Every structure is written in structure tokens, then in C-alpha cells.
Amino acid sequence: MIVLFDGFCVLCSGFARWLKHQYEGNVQLKAMQSDEGQELMKKHGYPADDPDEVVVVDGQTSMSGASAVLYILKNGGRLSRFFNFLLRGLPKSWIRAIYRVVANNRYKWFGRRDSCTFIPD
Template sequence: MIEEGKKIILFDGVCNLCNSAINFIIQRDKKSIFRYASLQSEMGRKLITERKIDTSKLDSILLIDPKVAYYYKSTAALQIAKQLSGLYPLLSVFLIFPTFFRDWIYNIIAKNRYKWFGKKESCMIPTPELKSLFIDQ
């Protein structure tokens, strides 16, 4: 079940970098804006299908804002940063750069994420205290 007013982050559940990023976001999401699901989960696939999202544009992160639309790649990362506590919202200044440039950098990291950070055999299982934040459980 998706709570009203929450934004959904779909992520690569077997990617160590992506799992670390989700833990990082959870720690800094002081307003509890985000809910999470892996791209590989039934809920992740359902959300992608319902919105007719071109999966060729996806590789590690997708932000679904039910009131707006969805964001992927560098735009998703920067839109997420805008909502975090601390100085992270300042990163949104990079939205002034053209998407093709931001995504070029993003794609380099995404393409090499398994080689640089490793990969799990299965999707992460949230701890009991975090389980309510994951919509694919």
C-alpha cells in the first residue's frame, strides 16, 4: 500500500552502491517523505508497468512523485537530494546543467557500479524498524 503524499524510490536491490544510497537517504529523510521498493520486486515492476515507464532508461534509481510524474538517473538523484536534511538540498543547483551532461556522469557510475561496489545475490531485507518504509514487503 502506498501512503498518500509519499514519494517512491525504486532502486536496484542487488547493487551495493544503491543499497548504501537508500540507507543514506533513510538517515537524512527527517520528514519521512520517501518510501522504497526494489526495481526487481513485484511492486517495483507493477509501478513501472502502471506508469508505462520505458525500462531502457532505468538502471539503478527511479523516483516516482505521484503528484508530478517520475524522474530517473541524475534528475532522480538531485530531486531526492532536495528533500534531505542538512546541506544536501544545495546539490539541486546541478539541475541547471543540461540533462545529457548530468546523465553522462551518472551513466559512468551506473555502468560500473557492480564492478566498483559489488553486487548481492538477492535484494536487501530491511531491518524490522525500517520495514514500514518499504512498500514491497
């Protein structure tokens, strides 16, 4: 599984580091702004010029936004599966709405880095 995240977003970079720990290295993390991230975004039909949602590519399947986060949590370690269990109790429309609010305000609430975060494999 490959997770494409906004490398300038403090929240997104922190989530990516947490995923690396949850998946014990069994996930590839790529900043959307990296050359490889841009290529994958275009290949799977996501706008590469405006990274707005986390994207997951797993084989030939891809998803973004709240669906991607739920997929990531469902397939991670015990803690992430617990978070997935909690979120699954909410209506999907609420999960999508909460995701949009956080995504739209992520720089304001959590900050924006001056340079893109690189997370080594």
C-alpha cells in the same frame, strides 16, 4: 515520494539507506526487483526487466536517472540539499554523463549482492 532502487546493487542500497536517514522516514523505498517495485515500474513506463536507473514516483509524476537523483537531493535534508546545490553548478549534460558512467559500472566498482535488499519502512 517513492524511490525505486536496484536492490542487488551495493551502491544503490547504500544510497537508499542514506535517503531513509535524510528524509527521516518520509520517503518510501522500494527495490525495483520487488513485486511492488515491478508493478510501479510498469505502471510508469519503465522497463521492469532491466533496472538500469533509479526511479522516483511522486504523485502522478515520475522521473529516472540523473533527474531523479537531483530531485531526491533537492527535496531531502540539509546535507542532500547541499549536494544538490553543488551538482546544480555543473552542466546538466555532465551530470547525466557522470550518472551513466556510474550506473553502467556500479556492479564492477561497488559490488552486487546475492539477494535483493529490503529496506523496512
